[in-house]
Amino acid sequence: MKIFSKEQIYEGDKLTAKKQNISSTDLMERAGTGIFNWMHMRMQGAQVPIHVFCGIGNNGGDGLVLARHLVTHGYNVKTYVVNCSDKRSKDFLINYDRIKNVTKDWPTLLKCEDDFPEIHHDDIIVDAVFGIGLNRTIDDWVKALFIHFKNCKAYTLSVDIPSGLYTDKAVKDEDAVVFAGYTLSFATPKLVFFLPETAKYTVQWEVLDIGLDQEFLFNTITEADLIGKHEVLPMYIPRQKFAHKGEMGHSLIIGGSYGKIGAVNLASRAALAAGAGLVSAYVPKCGYVPMQTAFPEAMVITDNNKQIITDIDFDIIPNVIAIGIGLGTKNKTVNALSEFLKANKAPLVIDADAINIIAKNKTLLELLPYQSVLTPHPKELERLIGKWENDFDKINKTKAFSKKYGFVIVIKGANSITVFEDKLYVNTTGNPGLATAGSGDVLTGIITGLIAQGYGAIVATIFGVYLHGKSADLAIEKYGYQSLIASHVVEYLGAAYMDLFKQPEQPPEVTEQEQSTENAKTDKA
Template sequence: MKILSKEQVYEGDRLTAERQNITSTELMERAGLQIFNWLHVRMQGAQVPIHVFCGIGNNGGDGLVVARHLVIHGYNVNTYVVNCSDKRSKDFLVNYDKIKHVTKEWPTLLDCKGDFPPIGVDDIIIDAVFGIGLNREVDSWVKQLFQHFKASKAFTLAIDIPSGLHTNQVPEDENGVVWANHTLSFQSPKLVFFLPDTAKYSIQWEVLDIGIDRDFLIKIHTEAELIGKQEVIPNYIPRNKFSNKGNFGHALIIGGSYGKIGAVTLASRSALSTGAGLVTSYIPRCGYNVLQSSFPEAMVITDIDENIITNIDFNISPTVIGIGIGLGTNTKTAKAFGDFLKENKVPLIIDADAINILSENKGFLKHIPEGSVLTPHPKELERLIGTWKDDFDKLKKVKAFSKKHKVIIVIKGAHTITVLEDKLYVNLTGNPGLATAGTGDVLTGILTGLIAQGYNPLVASIFGVYLHGKSADIAVEEKGFESLIASHVIETIGNAYLDLFKQPEQPQPNSESEAKEK
């Protein structure tokens, strides 16, 4: 699913009105009706007090459409207009007149001073104060109103985006943003729903289809895309009946140091479990018995040193190399890594201590093969690109780094983002159970295993991040967040593959008569 920018949303609205021969007011009616339908299905006429707070722009117009339909259907509605300016939009005014024709209780005009309307904890707030067009600091009184929403602890539903939240920057004052329980976004989610600094303003989100022109949606190129099952299925490469292990590549995993052989074991296991034909592990000598006994499917090459890697030398021809897991940053290891980079021409997955070594030896970066994948966690990323002001500044710096060095960066997090130059791919799978030691090593193995099979590095990164998260989602159903460990994720990689083509379960008949009818 494409994540539209603010400017693209406006363009989509304009083209839709033009191509479907409708007015902007009719498009607003369509959007507001979708919000009402969403509410009506869930409330079924329940007489819970509903407080609809409308601004005087188009988001407020959406709110007035919702309020009008709620009134028509007999709901207990209180409608307010946050009247802090005289710059009302045309469509707001049209819908302000329309609601006067269906109720004697006209919207209450709030003049942005004085007391706030009382709101009970069991009430519902519909936030339609500001939309994506907000381009100024929120007034002090409005900030207090938003805090009044929050203090009431009432369920808060935001229309399109929580008021006060911008689509392309982090708010300077969190008190100037509505903290929504749920956001109904028109046609496309907003990037801010997925960033650590801004995701907190909406616990849940959902996209409503308001009929934006299909040709526009198909052809538009966006900075960001949302990655779920439907986005990764077309990238899956099925296996031929007559294939053999040689058809699926040879993955080499380089890493480990005394006490950290487990990291290489996890990465090697996940590479093979993802589908690599062969996996070889390159480790210091101290890990030989450990790896051979714990993971007999892998081949093992050892360094000349007992406890660390000091000389990366092998006589095999790997398809792809995953490097850095458990590696350590000893000066001898760093030198060995630098020497290896100068000679290597094979695609790389670079993780953990290999990233830390790059951060301390920026001259090594020029030797990284084009299209290699770096998978830093937040602190490793900070060491690599420097500190950032906020999430948008971080994305700007990552895009610049990716473009300069022609590499793919996988920014690990609750919504892992894969970055190639100016393009962002935001992942939907995964859960808090992944916040445990070793799961990053598993991701490295998954990406290595996919590239070994012939997936190009970008597709492997997008697909691999999805599989990693989906495997954890499946495992957590049995293990729970707290008890999930990295090995559990490896054990469910196969289930994640199977889930790609699993058909949705059909609802079962509720009675014998229904079963007979079917």
């Protein structure tokens, strides 16, 4: 799914109106009616008090369309206009006149805190105050209104985007933003729904189709894509009947130090479970017995040193190399990594201490192959790109870093984002159970195993991040968040693959006899 910018949405609105020969007012009618249909389907005429707060722009116009339909369908609705400016959009004014034509209870004008209505915790608030066009600091009394929403604890539904939330910049004052229980977003989700600092402003979101031009939606290239099952399924490369392990690629996992051999174990297991034909682990001598014992499917190569890696020397030709997990940052290890990078020709997946070493020795960045994959946790990312002020600054700095060196970078989080140059791929799988030791090592192994099989670096990273999260989503059904460990994620990789081809369950068909019986019960009631 594409994540359109606000500028692209404006362009899509204009193009749709032109190509479909409709007015912007007609398009607003579609949007407001879409919100009404969503509510009506769930409420079925229930007389819960509904408070619709409308701004004086197009988002407010959407709210007025909704309110009009609620009135004409007999709902217990009260409409308010948040009079935050002298300027009103044309379509707002048109719909303001329309709602006055269907009810004697005209919208109440709010101009200050004294005008705020009483709202009970079991009421419903519809927030249609500000939309994606907000580009200024809101007035103090409007901020107080949003605090009023929050304090009354009523369920809040936002139209398109929680009011006060910008689509393309950070929030400076969280009290100046509506906290929505649900947001119905027109045509596209907003990037801010997935960023750590701004995702908290809506608990859930859903996209409503308002009939924007299909050619525009299909052909427009967006900065960000939302990655789910439908996006990764075409990436999947099926295994042929006569395939053998030599054709599935050879992954080499380099890392480990005394007490940290488990990281290499996890990454190696993940690479093989992701589909690599062969996996070799390069570890210090202390890792030989643990690796051979705990993971007999892996081949093991050892450094001459017992506790750390001091010299990276092997006689195999791997298709891809992952390096850094559990590696440590001793001087001899730093030198070994430097010499390895100077000679290496294989694709790389770089994680953990390899990133930390490179961050302290920036000249090593020039030695990394094009489209090397970097999987830093937040602190490691900061060491690479520098401190950031907010999530947008972090994304911009990561994009600049990716463009400068040609790397694929994973910004880890609840919605991990794969970055390559100017493009963002926002993942939808995963859960808080992944906040556990070793989960990053598993991700490194999955991506490595995919590259070994012939997936390109960008696709392998997008696909790998998805599988990693999906495995965890399936595993928590058995283990829960708190008890999920990294080994469980490897264990459920097969289930994550199988889920790609799982069809959604269809509701059972109702026979004529069953329907007749149900109708009789209804009539009797």
